């Protein structure tokens with residue numbers, strides 16, 4: 001069957017509309033990171049800063065292994081912890097103290113697992129990112145229910 005010119009045009013418009021709605025992969029990665037960070041801040045709201053142990057200060061979601069745009073660990077919840085803004089933003093993550101705090105929180109084996117995979121590259125698919133996004137939204141919903 002041959003498409004008429006009008007059919008082709010219609011098809012093109014549908015494609016364009018669909019494209020417009022879908023974020024680019026780069027945008028989607030940022031959207032997912034923002035959501036995961038939001039969850040970590042909620043999860044760790046009552047915990048001290050993972051690095052310096054200060055309490056009652058505004059916290060960021062700080063990565064232990066820094067996030068590369070395609071790093072395997074960028075959304076890994078054990079790799080993200082509530083961290084005061086001073087440690088996260090001005091002390092480059094205060095990583096030596098971060099490690100000590102992290103071992104206390106998740107155990108040496110899990111910390112070593114993170115370190116072993118620190119350079120792993122992950123080619124995220126749109127489906128995987130959307131799955132993390134919906135899982136994270138669900139985690140946020142549940143944590144807000146239990147408040």
Ligand SMILES: [Zn+2]
Pocket residue numbers: 049050051052053054083084085086087088
């Ligand atoms: Zn701190």
